[in-house]
Amino acid sequence: MQPVRRALCPMLRAKERPMGNEDQDAECVARVIAGDLSGFETIVRRWQHRVLSLAWRFCRDRATAEDMAQEVFLKVFRSLASFRGDSAFSTWLISIALNTFRSRLRAEGQPLLSLDPDRLFATAPGVLRGLEEHQRAEAVRRAVLTLPKRYRDAILVYYFEERDLAESARVLAVAEGTLKARLHRGRELLRRRCANLGPLAAVVAKEEQ
Amino acid sequence: MTPDELDRVLSSEDELEPSSDLVTNVMAAARSPDAEPPALRFPWLRFAAGVAASGIMAWAGTVLLLRSGPALATVTAPLVPLAAVAPEFGYATTAALLSLGLASVPRLLTRN
Numbered sequence: 001m002q003p004v005r006r007a008l009c010p011m012l013r014a015k016e017r018p019m020g021n022e023d024q025d026a027e028c029v030a031r032v033i034a035g036d037l038s039g040f041e042t043i044v045r046r047w048q049h050r051v052l053s054l055a056w057r058f059c060r061d062r063a064t065a066e067d068m069a070q071e072v073f074l075k076v077f078r079s080l081a082s083f084r085g086d087s088a089f090s091t092w093l094i095s096i097a098l099n100t101f102r103s104r105l106r107a108e109g110q111p112l113l114s115l116d117p118d119r120l121f122a123t124a125p126g127v128l129r130g131l132e133e134h135q136r137a138e139a140v141r142r143a144v145l146t147l148p149k150r151y152r153d154a155i156l157v158y159y160f161e162e163r164d165l166a167e168s169a170r171v172l173a174v175a176e177g178t179l180k181a182r183l184h185r186g187r188e189l190l191r192r193r194c195a196n197l198g199p200l201a202a203v204v205a206k207e208e209q
Numbered sequence: 210m211t212p213d214e215l216d217r218v219l220s221s222e223d224e225l226e227p228s229s230d231l232v233t234n235v236m237a238a239a240r241s242p243d244a245e246p247p248a249l250r251f252p253w254l255r256f257a258a259g260v261a262a263s264g265i266m267a268w269a270g271t272v273l274l275l276r277s278g279p280a281l282a283t284v285t286a287p288l289v290p291l292a293a294v295a296p297e298f299g300y301a302t303t304a305a306l307l308s309l310g311l312a313s314v315p316r317l318l319t320r321n
Contacts, residue, residue: 048227070238194210
């Protein structure tokens with residue numbers, strides 16, 4: 001079955017982000033701790049898009065993303081009692097998600113593009129022109145997964161958080177300066193790897209058939 | 210590929226629509242007995258440290274009092290006339306401490 005996707009413009013995504021509901025989240029957490037499971041269902045419904053979206057960016061496979069999202073919510077459920085409200089609920093939840101995805105990738109390896117990236121991104125002049133725009137974009141997004149972990153995480157979280165440097169730094173638990181440096185280095189590596197997308201796009205197109 | 214193009218591609222990510230099973234599966238797993246959230250644990254470590262510290266302080270205070278009883282009286286002697294002249298100072302201090310204690314009650318209740 002083909003995954004149901006929606007391409008959302010940043011403005012629409014910003015509207016969909018369940019931000020500004022910290023009080024509601026805190027209330028739900030209190031309800032769950034008091035034994036009311038409907039509070040947790042509210043949390044899952046509110047945050048499922050965000051968590052699934054981040055999971056998708058880490059694996060680019062729908063089934064794996066759903067599985068990882070479920071794992072995140074269960075971890076959140078087990079850890080709710082330890083949520084003290086020192087940080088925003090969103091930051092806490094996304095940090096748990098990030099750690100879960102990192103662990104999964106560490107344990108299972110990269111789900112895609114596990115081949116030598118130098119071979120995948122080898123120069124092939126002329127091929128680029130014939131590619132569809134979405135294939136190129138997908139190739140670039142998959143190429144992010146081939147970066148060293150620190151750059152991969154920095155780029156994925158930064159763009160996931162809609163280029164909010166401060167929030168990304170909080171989620172990654174690094175200083176903003178460190179994150180800036182990682183983003184710079186990561187983008188540079190990515191740009192070099194995507195200098196010519198011919199062979200990679202061919203791989204992507206083949207996978208999608 | 211230019212940096213701007215890279216930025217644009219990474220910013221305009223497609224998003225997945227969660228399947229209807231996601232919430233159902235998560236809630237089913239949450240309802241299973243294995244997924245019971247752990248109850249708040251009693252802070253035994255802090256409790257033990259507090260009891261130990263209190264014991265040491267009590268022991269040290271007793272020893273100090275027994276060893277330097279007359280000397281301690283000499284040190285506190287200047288305070289005796291002050292208490293006699295301005296007893297309201299002591300009352301004010303007690304009232305301030307009680308107010309401080311009462312003010313912290315709502316915060317404690319909110320935490321619980």
